[in-house]
Amino acid sequence: MAIIKQKSEAKKEKLKIQLSEETFKMINEYCSWSKIDDISYFIEEAANFVFKKDKEWKKYLEEMETSSN
Numbered sequence: 001m002a003i004i005k006q007k008s009e010a011k012k013e014k015l016k017i018q019l020s021e022e023t024f025k026m027i028n029e030y031c032s033w034s035k036i037d038d039i040s041y042f043i044e045e046a047a048n049f050v051f052k053k054d055k056e057w058k059k060y061l062e063e064m065e066t067s068s069n
Contacts, residue, residue, distance in 0.1 A: 002034035004045040012040070 019027070031042050051057060 002030075002036075003049070004030075004034060004036060004042060017043075 027039060027042055031037070031039060036042050
């Protein structure tokens, strides 16, 4: 079962990136396997996955929120 699900619509910002050929190939293969037809959606969901799992990032956000109050 694919970790990344189908997309929902939201306002998007444009981004130009460069990836290694191997990474790009794996992203394309994953998207094909999971029936994701938009690589941008894959990138967004992968980033959101990292944001949710990275404990140091969460701690940083909490510290920023605390310091702004």
